Amino acid sequence: MIKSFALGIYPRSEKLIATTRKNDKKLPSMFQTEKKKLISEQQKAKLSYVCDPLLDWNDMFRPFAHVKGIMLGALNRFFETNTFYRKLIVNDQLNGYGSVVKSNLAFSLLPKKKDVAVCMPDPYTFVDLNENKFYKNRSDYLFAIADMLGKEAEILTKAKVKLIQLNAPSIAYNAGSVDISLLRDALERVKRNVKSKVYLHLYFGNVSKIFSKLLDIKIDGLSIDLSTTDLNSIAGYKVDNELCLGAVDAMNTKMENVKDTAKTVSDAFDTMEPKEAYISTSCDLEFLPYEFAVKKLSKLGAIARSVRYD
Amino acid sequence: MIRPFPTQEIGSLKKPEWLLELVKNENISNEDKNKARNDAAYLNLKTLEDIGLDVVYDGEVRRVEMYEYPVRYIDGFEFAGLVRSWDNKYYKKARCVSKVTYKTDFHLDEFKFVKDNSKKIVKVPVTGPYTLADWSYNEFYRNKEEFVLELARDVVRPLIQDLVRHGAQVIQIDEPAATTHPAEMKIFADAMNECAKGIDTKIIIHACYSGNEYQALVPYMMGIKATQFALEFANRDSWKLGVGDDVRNGYSVLKDFRKHGYNGEIGLGVVDVHVDDMESVELVRDRLLYAAKVLGDPAKVYANPDCGLRTRTRSVAFEKIRRVVKGAELAREALS
Numbered sequence: 001m002i003k004s005f006a007l008g009i010y011p012r013s014e015k016l017i018a019t020t021r022k023n024d025k026k027l028p029s030m031f032q033t034e035k036k037k038l039i040s041e042q043q044k045a046k047l048s049y050v051c052d053p054l055l056d057w058n059d060m061f062r063p064f065a066h067v068k069g070i071m072l073g074a075l076n077r078f079f080e081t082n083t084f085y086r087k088l089i090v091n092d093q094l095n096g097y098g099s100v101v102k103s104n105l106a107f108s109l110l111p112k113k114k115d116v117a118v119c120m121p122d123p124y125t126f127v128d129l130n131e132n133k134f135y136k137n138r139s140d141y142l143f144a145i146a147d148m149l150g151k152e153a154e155i156l157t158k159a160k161v162k163l164i165q166l167n168a169p170s171i172a173y174n175a176g177s178v179d180i181s182l183l184r185d186a187l188e189r190v191k192r193n194v195k196s197k198v199y200l201h202l203y204f205g206n207v208s209k210i211f212s213k214l215l216d217i218k219i220d221g222l223s224i225d226l227s228t229t230d231l232n233s234i235a236g237y238k239v240d241n242e243l244c245l246g247a248v249d250a251m252n253t254k255m256e257n258v259k260d261t262a263k264t265v266s267d268a269f270d271t272m273e274p275k276e277a278y279i280s281t282s283c284d285l286e287f288l289p290y291e292f293a294v295k296k297l298s299k300l301g302a303i304a305r306s307v308r309y310d
Numbered sequence: 311m312i313r314p315f316p317t318q319e320i321g322s323l324k325k326p327e328w329l330l331e332l333v334k335n336e337n338i339s340n341e342d343k344n345k346a347r348n349d350a351a352y353l354n355l356k357t358l359e360d361i362g363l364d365v366v367y368d369g370e371v372r373r374v375e376m377y378e379y380p381v382r383y384i385d386g387f388e389f390a391g392l393v394r395s396w397d398n399k400y401y402k403k404a405r406c407v408s409k410v411t412y413k414t415d416f417h418l419d420e421f422k423f424v425k426d427n428s429k430k431i432v433k434v435p436v437t438g439p440y441t442l443a444d445w446s447y448n449e450f451y452r453n454k455e456e457f458v459l460e461l462a463r464d465v466v467r468p469l470i471q472d473l474v475r476h477g478a479q480v481i482q483i484d485e486p487a488a489t490t491h492p493a494e495m496k497i498f499a500d501a502m503n504e505c506a507k508g509i510d511t512k513i514i515i516h517a518c519y520s521g522n523e524y525q526a527l528v529p530y531m532m533g534i535k536a537t538q539f540a541l542e543f544a545n546r547d548s549w550k551l552g553v554g555d556d557v558r559n560g561y562s563v564l565k566d567f568r569k570h571g572y573n574g575e576i577g578l579g580v581v582d583v584h585v586d587d588m589e590s591v592e593l594v595r596d597r598l599l600y601a602a603k604v605l606g607d608p609a610k611v612y613a614n615p616d617c618g619l620r621t622r623t624r625s626v627a628f629e630k631i632r633r634v635v636k637g638a639e640l641a642r643e644a645l646s
Binding site: 252 | 405
């Protein structure tokens with residue numbers, strides 16, 4: 001058995017969707033009830049880490065719209081999906097951050113005895129998908145965002161969060177053109193004062209060509225979406241840090257075969273020999289309807305229990 | 311001889327409130343609901359004709375939505391549930407679980423009604439195979455190409471063939487997903503040609519809001535057997551008057567169309583369908599004149615909204631279309 005988690009925004013149930021459209025007074029309590037249900041599903045699936053399913057996050061950047069110096073912009077397509085996010089506009093010195101992510105999480109709903117994991121955007125993706133109207137160049141902008149996210153991560157560590165996943169679709173999607181040296185500096189700035197594990201989650205693109213360079217970055221682990229990076233293309237690398245394989249496809253309703261997937265993943269870990277091995281979903285579960293997301297959680301747990309890795 | 315700047319709509323209009331209420335009412339018979347749908351279709355059609363459009367349809371008043379409606383009638387799909395589009399907006403997404411099969415001409419009744427009641431050119435919007443596949447989960451086909459091409463060959467083409475057999479002269483294949491995946495443009499182009507294979511009628515391809523401002527589409531346009539590409543531009547353009555490159559920045563890709571040798575028709579989006587602000591008729595005129603300047607032949611520049619106007623109130627939608635028509639008149643006057 002290996003460890004597992006499924007971080008990110010989860011889909012809303014049809015009942016919750018209907019309530020969000022009615023401006024109903026019951027909405028805040030319904031968000032709590034529905035979050036509890038999904039946390040319970042994570043536990044039922046025996047995932048190693050639990051997380052807030054972020055049902056009240058409209059997209060991964062939206063909580064940061066409350067940071068001083070940031071305003072909300074127009075709708076934009078989220079990569080090649082049919083889902084849209086609101087672009088943020090950085091138009092002043094960033095200020096008043098630190099507890100943005102923490103204050104948007106329902107810690108009280110998470111079971112006390114379980115390890116908690118949290119996700120937030122990585123600095124490169126934040127910079128890539130939002131707009132800068134204040135900082136004079138890209139590196140100043142990137143480092144300002146990295147400092148903001150680092151502070152957020154520090155506060156999460158104090159809140160006893162064990163693992164922080166930095167969602168990095170832009171790095172994977174633009175793998176061919178990423179400035180690795182700048183990226184390394186930004187990620188190491190995020191990690192600098194953070195004791196929790198920090199993972200970089202690479203999805204929506206093939207990272208095989210930059211995988212070896214990513215392994216050199218001083219963070220705790222990489223998480224790779226196997227629906228866009230062919231496992232065979234990275235399986236030859238030895239991994240000194242921790243490694244998570246996104247083996248459950250969160251972009252397709254088709255259910256994984258537990259035995260086959262567990263074997264594939266076990267074989268890869270045996271060759272790559274990471275310090276610690278995890279599996280997860282390939283990306284946020286919000287790209288699936290509710291019932292399918294719950295089934296995928298169950299598959300994830302079953303696969304994790306079937307993987308052999310010492 | 312076709313006059314310069316013919317005018318057309320793109321597709322959907324917001325359904326009248328009275329129709330939505332009536333259709334939800336379980337105490338009203340299906341027969342009466344269908345009569346109400348006919349009334350709403352007639353109302354849309356006559357309003358669009360009275361405004362002065364050259365090419366019309368019924369505002370897709372009988373269709374629940376452009377993806378969900380056709381999927382209901384295609385064997386091989388099962389609805390999976392709701393998936394977020396943005397914030398609290400969701401759409402019903404289906405899974406493809408077996409071979410896709412065309413069962414029945416699901417647009418025939420609405421087309422016959424429009425044809426029988428209109429004196430103008432009728433354009434039938436049909437959701438394209440690439441969008442149907444892209445907006446679905448594929449659990450059956452080995453890959454996306456196989457899925458898309460089978461939808462083109464075995465569903466959309468037979469649908470178009472049936473419509474043509476019943477007298478359709480203009481078909482608009484709606485492909486809002488067209489350029490979402492730049493690496494898949496060949497699949498898209500092949501699918502369009504599969505749809506059009508053996509069809510002897512005017513084919514228009516409508517694409518919108520799928521990113522990269524059609525740069526991915528440009529190299530493929532010449533190879534696609536379509537008479538016209540109807541595209542959105544206005545939402546990216548400035549609202550300043552003039553026909554210079556500096557103010558018509560939203561239409562700059564037209565030069566690339568020309569550079570790549572495209573000399574077919576363009577359905578030019580001249581009003582933004584996502585804002586209530588009204589474009590002036592002079593702005594519409596200048597957008598059309600700019601396109602004619604770049605593309606050469608004003609008879610090949612059709613004036614239309616960027617997309618269907620279903621997100622706007624009916625009064626805003628009809629006023630926008632009125633401005634398309636008036637702007638085209640001004641553009642014709644300017645040329646003469």
